[in-house]
Each structure stands twice: as C-alpha cells, then as structure tokens.
Amino acid sequence: MxxxxxxxxxxxxxxxxxxxxxxxxxxxxxxxxxxxxxxxxxxxxxxxxxxxxxxxxxxxxxxxxxxxxxxxxxxxxxxxxxxxxxxxxxxxxxxxxxxxxxxxxxxxxxxxxxxxxxxxxxxxxxxxxxxxxxxxxxxxxxxxxKLAMPETHIGLFPDVGGGYFLSQCPGHVGEWLALTGHAIxxxxxxxxxxxxxxxxxxxxxxxxxxxxxxxxxxxxxxxxxxxxxxxxxxxxxxxTLRGRIDEHFSLADMAAIMASLEAADDAWAQQTLATLRKRSPLMLAVTLEQLRRARSMSLADDLRMERDIVHHCFHLRPGAASETVEGIRALAVDKDHQPRWQPAGIEDVGRAQVLAFFESPWAPAQHPLRELI
CATH class of the missing domain: 3.90.226.10 (2-enoyl-CoA Hydratase; Chain A, domain 1)
Structure with missing residues (x-):
C-alpha cells in the first residue's frame, strides 16, 4: 500500500x-x-x-x-x-x-x-x-x-521564460508575439x-x-x-501569415521593423504598426534585444537575464518614472489609456539605454537565481 x-x-x-x-x-x-x-x-x-x-x-x-x-x-x-x-x-x-x-x-x-x-x-x-x-x-x-504575452502593453517585457519559449517559435513569430502582445x-x-x-x-x-x-x-x-x-x-x-511576419520582424532593430511596416501597403502591416506605436518605444527595443539574446540561451540563463531586466524595469528609473509603473497606471489604475512614454518615439531610443537593462546588478555568485541549472 x-x-x-x-x-x-x-x-x-x-x-x-x-x-x-x-x-x-x-x-x-x-x-x-x-x-x-x-x-x-x-x-x-x-x-x-x-x-x-x-x-x-x-x-x-x-x-x-x-x-x-x-x-x-x-x-x-x-x-x-x-x-x-x-x-x-x-x-x-x-x-x-x-x-x-x-x-x-x-x-x-x-x-x-x-x-x-x-x-x-x-x-x-x-x-x-x-x-x-x-x-x-x-x-x-x-x-x-486565448494565449498571449501582452507585457509590452504595460511597459514591461515578456518575462516568466518568455524569451526562451517565444524564441523557439518558428521563424520570427516569437518577436511578433513578444512585441505586439497579439493573442492566439x-x-x-x-x-x-x-x-x-x-x-x-x-x-x-x-x-x-x-x-x-x-x-x-x-x-x-x-x-x-x-x-x-x-x-x-x-x-x-x-x-497568422508566417512569411509576412518574417519579412518585417527579422529586421535588425525596432526602427527598421517599424519602417518596413510603414512602407507596406497592406492592412495587416498597418494594423501591426498601429499596435506597436501604442507601446513603450524603450521597452519594445528592450524586448527585441531580449528575444534575440534568448534564442541562444538555456532556460536558466534566460531567466537570470529576465530577472536582471525586470529589476531595471522598476529600479533604473524608480517609482513613477518607471515605464512599467506608468504603463500599469494608464491601463489598470487611472485607466485613461494614455501612457506618457519616455522617450516618446523609437527614433529617440539610444542603444546605451537598451543595454543598461542587460547589465546585471548582481555578481554571478550573488544572483537571486544563481542556483538554477
């Protein structure tokens, strides 16, 4: 028994x-x-x-x-x-x-x-x-x-291992899902x-x-x-047109992706562009960098990277200055759906601003997820 x-x-x-x-x-x-x-x-x-x-x-x-x-x-x-x-x-x-x-x-x-x-x-x-x-x-x-990783809607990024499992989707569908938050x-x-x-x-x-x-x-x-x-x-x-997704979301950076969508004359591209324009330009760039890095990472390493990023989401610009705090305010607290993103446009996002999210605030031996293998 x-x-x-x-x-x-x-x-x-x-x-x-x-x-x-x-x-x-x-x-x-x-x-x-x-x-x-x-x-x-x-x-x-x-x-x-x-x-x-x-x-x-x-x-x-x-x-x-x-x-x-x-x-x-x-x-x-x-x-x-x-x-x-x-x-x-x-x-x-x-x-x-x-x-x-x-x-x-x-x-x-x-x-x-x-x-x-x-x-x-x-x-x-x-x-x-x-x-x-x-x-x-x-x-x-x-x-x-109804599956989605809609974090960019609130100035966050697709965490909880999202870099790992979205980057395993075929082609560049993972980038599309991560950046737009599209539900499938x-x-x-x-x-x-x-x-x-x-x-x-x-x-x-x-x-x-x-x-x-x-x-x-x-x-x-x-x-x-x-x-x-x-x-x-x-x-x-x-x-869910794979070829069309890959055409745009395989490009090198957010400015190129959005320019490519803007140049396309089909309704899908224009709707996708309109969605991206509602998101935090800074966190779109961070999310794209996350997905591209995660594609060659183990789950444990991806989760450690995401822990670094989420720390910076709340501490790099603390309190109300955080893109995430502002995104949640606009969506779920004040519900005005008018987030004040900083910077306001993708053209104003500098590479150094993005890379700052990937600098770990912890030495490897002190990382809160150091025991994951």
Missing amino acids: KTPAQFPELQSDGHVLAEVNGCLGLITLNRPEALNALSLAMIRDLTALLKAWALDPAIEAVVILGAGRPGKPAAFCAGGDIRFFHRAALAGDEALDAFFTEEYALNHLIHNFAKPYIALMDGVVMGGGMGISQGAKLRVLTEGS GAGDAIELGLGDVYVQSAALPTLVEAFRHGEQCSAEHVVATVMEHVDLAPAADPR
Missing part, C-alpha cells in the same frame, strides 16, 4: 486548492474574480506543492487548472497581479523583488518537473499564466484558449509549438470529473485520461 500523499501548508487564503486522487495531484487556481492572476502567496503555494509532490512517491502526475466564474468566459491564469506591482513599486516594497525571483524559480521548476505536469489551458492564458503552463509535459487547449487561439498555438493537444471545452467537466473521482492509478493512466478526450484542433488562423 502506498503512503498517502503529503500536503504542505498553503498560505494563499484558498486561492490555490490542492487535492489528490490516487496517484494524481490536482491543483486549482482559485481566484476567478481576478482571472486567477498570481499573487506572491499563490506562487509560494504552487512552489511548495510541486516541491513536495516531486519527492512524494505517492504522486506520479500533476494537473493544474483554473477555477471558472459561472456564466463568464473561462480563465486559466491572466498573469501576475499588476496592481500589486504598481503599489509595491511606488511604496518601495521588497515583496516586489521576491515576487519575480520566486515566480521565475517556479517557472524553472515546472519546466524541469520530473513527473508529468499537465496544464488545462482553457480561456485566458497570459503572461504569468504562460509561465506556469509552457513548461508542462502536456499543454491542453480548447476553443476558448488553439490552432495557432499548436502550430507554433505553444500547445500540444486540443479538447473541446464541453468535454472539460467530464475530464476534470475523471481526474477528481475516476481511478487514477498511474501517470500513464492520467495521460490516457486526457488523450481519450482529444479532438482535432481547429486550423491555424490564416491571418
């Missing part, structure tokens, strides 16, 4: 729920009113569960899903709690640094989790939600899945290597019921439970 699975003490006031059925550990993100956005307490609970279950022979597989809201669209996880970022940055709260260090360590843990970790990516999967799902052994999508559905996600299998959302209740109450006697059985419900994925969106 197996020893019963171990449960660490959870601290997120019910925002992370854990249950065990047979060999399966089931995690539910339970903050539906906030689209299951991650708090520091939730990150700590997820980390504690996964570390305990990694060592627990009674647990052979893990499934993670997001709690729904009756009558509302689904959300797996909409990312990190950006209002917390805003408050903490203005207050000089050290919890902000802890959030990113511990979130990135969790992302690394998931990518390297030795047992099958299955993410049910129904509904919104953005930012931090991508961080806790892209490392899954099986990424399950539905017709309601299940067909595109599978085509681009950001998802694995498709299940109709109508089948999810039966699937989750099987996870909770059906016999789950082995990791293979858990995976088979998913595969019994897999359907033919919808076709990729024809608007």
Whole structure:
C-alpha cells in the first residue's frame, strides 16, 4: 500500500486548492474574480506543492487548472497581479523583488518537473499564466484558449521564460508575439509549438470529473485520461501569415521593423504598426534585444537575464518614472489609456539605454537565481 500523499501548508487564503486522487495531484487556481492572476502567496503555494509532490512517491502526475466564474468566459491564469506591482513599486516594497525571483524559480521548476505536469489551458492564458503552463509535459487547449504575452502593453517585457519559449517559435513569430502582445487561439498555438493537444471545452467537466473521482492509478493512466478526450484542433488562423511576419520582424532593430511596416501597403502591416506605436518605444527595443539574446540561451540563463531586466524595469528609473509603473497606471489604475512614454518615439531610443537593462546588478555568485541549472 502506498503512503498517502503529503500536503504542505498553503498560505494563499484558498486561492490555490490542492487535492489528490490516487496517484494524481490536482491543483486549482482559485481566484476567478481576478482571472486567477498570481499573487506572491499563490506562487509560494504552487512552489511548495510541486516541491513536495516531486519527492512524494505517492504522486506520479500533476494537473493544474483554473477555477471558472459561472456564466463568464473561462480563465486559466491572466498573469501576475499588476496592481500589486504598481503599489509595491511606488511604496518601495521588497515583496516586489521576491515576487519575480520566486515566480521565475517556479517557472524553472515546472519546466524541469520530473513527473508529468499537465496544464488545462482553457480561456485566458497570459503572461504569468504562460509561465506556469509552457513548461508542462502536456499543454491542453480548447476553443476558448486565448494565449498571449501582452507585457509590452504595460511597459514591461515578456518575462516568466518568455524569451526562451517565444524564441523557439518558428521563424520570427516569437518577436511578433513578444512585441505586439497579439493573442492566439488553439490552432495557432499548436502550430507554433505553444500547445500540444486540443479538447473541446464541453468535454472539460467530464475530464476534470475523471481526474477528481475516476481511478487514477498511474501517470500513464492520467495521460490516457486526457488523450481519450482529444479532438482535432481547429486550423491555424490564416491571418497568422508566417512569411509576412518574417519579412518585417527579422529586421535588425525596432526602427527598421517599424519602417518596413510603414512602407507596406497592406492592412495587416498597418494594423501591426498601429499596435506597436501604442507601446513603450524603450521597452519594445528592450524586448527585441531580449528575444534575440534568448534564442541562444538555456532556460536558466534566460531567466537570470529576465530577472536582471525586470529589476531595471522598476529600479533604473524608480517609482513613477518607471515605464512599467506608468504603463500599469494608464491601463489598470487611472485607466485613461494614455501612457506618457519616455522617450516618446523609437527614433529617440539610444542603444546605451537598451543595454543598461542587460547589465546585471548582481555578481554571478550573488544572483537571486544563481542556483538554477
């Protein structure tokens, strides 16, 4: 007889729920009113569960899903709690640094989790939600899945390992997704290597019921439970035109990309250009540099680089002077959607301004993510 699975003490006031059925550990993100956005307490609970279950022979597989809201669209996880970022940055709260260090360590843990970790990516999967799902052994999508790394919208960059997994997309699609924050559905996600299998959302209740109450006697059985419900994925969106994306987003820098889009006379190019013009010019340049560097990096090195960048997002120009604080203010606090970016135009972004984000504030032996391998 197996020893019963171990449960660490959870601290997120019910925002992370854990249950065990047979060999399966089931995690539910339970903050539906906030689209299951991650708090520091939730990150700590997820980390504690996964570390305990990694060592627990009674647990052979893990499934993670997001709690729904009756009558509302689904959300797996909409990312990190950006209002917390805003408050903490203005207050000089050290919890902000802890959030990113511990979130990135969790992302690394998931990518390297030795047992099958299955993410049910129904509904919104953005930012931090991508961080806790892209490392899954099986990424399950539905017709309601909406995947994006929209950080440039708030003067941030696609972190949580975004440099690593976006740069692995074919061609220069990763740059396009990172810079525009464009949301994609299940067909595109599978085509681009950001998802694995498709299940109709109508089948999810039966699937989750099987996870909770059906016999789950082995990791293979858990995976088979998913595969019994897999359907033919919808076709990729024809608007995701690889050739057109590569034509523009393969260019050397943001000024060249935007000039190329401006010179094109098709509607897609003009819409893409209009989107980029709403973003922080400085953080667009930082994001492009991040993706280009990450393409030749391991996940651990990418996460260390992203930890350096995010430190500078809040400390290079502290408080309200931060592009990220200003972006969150405009989108989620004052909601005027009129961010005052500095510099205001891509032509005013100097190379030295970009490179400053990539200078680590820590010696290698003191880096907060030094233990990642």
